[in-house]
Amino acid sequence: MTLPQIGDWHDFAGLARLQQERLPAVYAAAERSPFYRERGVAPLPEQPLTTKQDLRDAYPFGLLACDRADIATYHESSGSSGEPTASYYTETDWLDLAERFARKWTGIAPDDTMLVRTPYALMITGHLAHAAARLRGATVVPADNRSLATPYSRVVRLLHDLGVTLTWSLPTDTLLWAAAARVGGYRDFPSLRALFVGGEPVGPARKARIGRVWAAPVVEEYGATETGSLAGECAHGTMHLWADRAVFEVQDPDTGQLRPDGRGRLVVTPLYRDAMPLLRYAIEDEVEVAYRECPCGWHLPAVRLLGRFARGGLTQLGLEELVFGLPDDFGVWFWRARVDGDRHDPRLRVEIEVADRWRTAATATLTAALRTAYPHVEPLVVPVPPGGLVPHRLLTATAEVMKPRGLFGPGEDWDRALRYY
Numbered sequence: 001m002t003l004p005q006i007g008d009w010h011d012f013a014g015l016a017r018l019q020q021e022r023l024p025a026v027y028a029a030a031e032r033s034p035f036y037r038e039r040g041v042a043p044l045p046e047q048p049l050t051t052k053q054d055l056r057d058a059y060p061f062g063l064l065a066c067d068r069a070d071i072a073t074y075h076e077s078s079g080s081s082g083e084p085t086a087s088y089y090t091e092t093d094w095l096d097l098a099e100r101f102a103r104k105w106t107g108i109a110p111d112d113t114m115l116v117r118t119p120y121a122l123m124i125t126g127h128l129a130h131a132a133a134r135l136r137g138a139t140v141v142p143a144d145n146r147s148l149a150t151p152y153s154r155v156v157r158l159l160h161d162l163g164v165t166l167t168w169s170l171p172t173d174t175l176l177w178a179a180a181a182r183v184g185g186y187r188d189f190p191s192l193r194a195l196f197v198g199g200e201p202v203g204p205a206r207k208a209r210i211g212r213v214w215a216a217p218v219v220e221e222y223g224a225t226e227t228g229s230l231a232g233e234c235a236h237g238t239m240h241l242w243a244d245r246a247v248f249e250v251q252d253p254d255t256g257q258l259r260p261d262g263r264g265r266l267v268v269t270p271l272y273r274d275a276m277p278l279l280r281y282a283i284e285d286e287v288e289v290a291y292r293e294c295p296c297g298w299h300l301p302a303v304r305l306l307g308r309f310a311r312g313g314l315t316q317l318g319l320e321e322l323v324f325g326l327p328d329d330f331g332v333w334f335w336r337a338r339v340d341g342d343r344h345d346p347r348l349r350v351e352i353e354v355a356d357r358w359r360t361a362a363t364a365t366l367t368a369a370l371r372t373a374y375p376h377v378e379p380l381v382v383p384v385p386p387g388g389l390v391p392h393r394l395l396t397a398t399a400e401v402m403k404p405r406g407l408f409g410p411g412e413d414w415d416r417a418l419r420y421y
Contacts, residue, residue, distance in 0.1 A: 003096055003272060004244040006103070006298050012291055015299055019247050022271045030277040032065040034058075041279065044247065044269060049282045055085040055226065063276045066090060071275055076122040077225040087124070087226045088275045094131060096272045097124075100229040100242050101132035104219055105296075106166075106194040110137030113162055113191075117155065117169035118199065120144040124225040125199065129168040138166070145173065151397045152180035163191035171202040171210060171218075175333045178213045180395040192216050198223065201307040203317045205324035212328060222305060224283055227268055231303050234296035241289065241301045246270045248301065250289050251282065261301065263288040314339060314348065314374060322369045323352065330358040330365075334389045339377075348379045351389065359383040 009015045023044070030036040035058045041047070055063065064071075072091045076084040089097065102108055114133040120126040120142060133140045141158055143150045150158075156177055158164065167174070174195055181187075195214060198221035202210075211218045220239060223229040230248075231241045241248050247269040249258045258267060258280075266287045267280050286306040294302065307317050314337075323335045334353040341347040348370065354362045363381045370379035386392075408414040 001092055001095075001272065003099060006244070006300075009244065009299060011299055012301075015243055018244055019271065023247070026269065026271055026273075026277060026279070029065050029274065030279055033063045033277060035062045036277070036279065044249075044280060047279050049251075049267065049280045050278055051282050052085055052284065055087075056083050060086050061088075063278075064088065065277050066275050073124075073127065074122075075124045075127075075225050078123055084122070085226055090274045092274050093272070096245060097128055097228040098131040098135040100232075100245055101128050101221070101223075102136055103229075103232050103242070104194070104196065105233065105235040106217065106219060108133055108136040108138050108166065112136075112138040112165045113141060114138045114166040114168065115141040115143050115155070115158060115162075115164045117143045117145050117150075117167060117173055119146045121146055122225075124228060125223075126168075128223075128228060129196070133166075145169070149399050151399055152176055152395050153184055153398055156181045156184055156186050159189055159192065160186050164189075165191050165193050166196060167192070167194075168196045168198075168221075170199045171197040171206060172200065174210050174214065174218075176390065176395070179333065179390060183392055183395045189214070194219055196221055201305045201317050203321045203324070205321045209324045209328065209333075213333075222303070226278070226281065227270060227283070230266075230268065230283075234294060234298060236295050238294050238296065239303050239305070240294070240296075240298055241303050243300050245272055248289065248303075249280070250287065261289045261291055263306075266303075313346070313376065318373065319350070322366060322373060323350070325369065326362055326365055330362045331355055332358075332362055336389060346377045348374070348377045349382060350379060351382045351384055353386050353389045354383045355386060 004018055009018055027041050030041050070090050071088045072094055074088045076086050108114065116126050116129045118125040118129065126144060130140050130142060141162060141164060143155055143158060159177065174197065192214060194217050195210065196219050202220060207218045220233045221229060222231040222239060229242065230246065231239050233239050249260060249267040250262050250264040251258050251267050252264045266283045266285050268283055269279055269281065288304040288306060290302045292302060307315060319337055323332060326332050332352050332354050335350060337348060337350045339346055339348055350366065352362060352366065363383050367379055367381045405417055
């Protein structure tokens with residue numbers, strides 16, 4: 001199978017033709033799965049949405065469109081929006097997955113060393129970055145963030161001693177590494193040339209702060225276990241949907257109407273999927289999609305991720321922008337917020353980690369910014385000392401991992417038998 005590459009189309013009309021030419025193969029693949037055979041397959045404008053609940057109801061292999069023997073990997077989502085959903089991929093699917101993730105404007109090359117700091121578990125994220133790095137010939141450092149064997153202190157040592165050039169992680173992780181490096185006395189990471197981040201929305205202010213902290217560009221990625229990479233960032237800072245590999249639509253949450261652009265919930269139809277075709281998969285993320293030309297010349301729609309979490313008219317991204325809009329000198333990297341009261345009298349408590357010398361200035365500046373941005377909410381900014389939100393022991397802990405044992409000597413703790421930690 002030949003996969004389209006950026007540059008194979010020269011405008012949005014050419015992109016649409018590419019999609020339309022591929023859709024008959026997508027319909028044919030869908031008809032091979034029990035789920036779509038029962039539901040029926042129609043052209044996209046008439047096809048009903050496929051929901052996360054549909055995937056849960058079809059667990060484990062109701063959406064399988066190939067022989068079981070052809071499945072290369074099986075995965076489940078994190079379940080952050082409810083029960084996990086199952087997904088599976090063939091070797092051919094994995095070529096598409098890896099190529100999409102590898103579309104980084106910074107490039108991934110054989111002389112790169114890439115630290116992968118997302119789960120090597122049922123979720124696809126760590127495996128995806130690993131496959132993309134190996135596709136491009138890079139060295140992979142598999143620093144799984146769900147493993148007791150790689151605490152933050154060890155990650156920082158690896159970053160420093162191995163001369164890591166690229167990283168893949170949650171945006172929050174990059175600041176935790178920076179804090180661990182500061183506590184551990186590490187100052188110099190000259191080899192690092194880019195940080196790839198995804199898994200949570202990141203606003204311009206936090207992204208810029210991370211870039212200044214590490215003196216390296218921050219490159220955002222967007223995707224899901226059920227689909228793989230859906231969008232990536234170009235050199236001009238725009239997130240682009242990989243619309244040569246999937247058809248994207250936006251659903252109005254009020255009317256249910258689907259359209260190619262605008263603000264609403266993202267709906268995805270992958271174009272190259274053998275094991276588990278999906279027609280109009282409602283991914284439930286809030287986005288804003290626009291078809292506008294970008295200086296990068298990719299001719300791909302732009303997407304802005306709006307996040308899922310909102311309370312009392314407040315959004316996590318909105319609050320994050322204000323927190324990371326504080327001057328760098330204040331050193332505010334970690335925060336949390338809670339909304340109390342009711343919709344008629346909402347109250348907001350924001351806690352920030354800040355050193356004593358900046359407590360007063362940071363508190364006053366953030367309080368003023370919150371009152372300006374959210375005049376209907378009464379804010380309370382509470383400064384806590386460094387270590388109050390992210391304990392120093394978390395940043396300095398070392399691994400205490402052992403293999404199961406059955407035989408112990410005098411004085412040894414045999415209550416540790418059969419335990420991995």
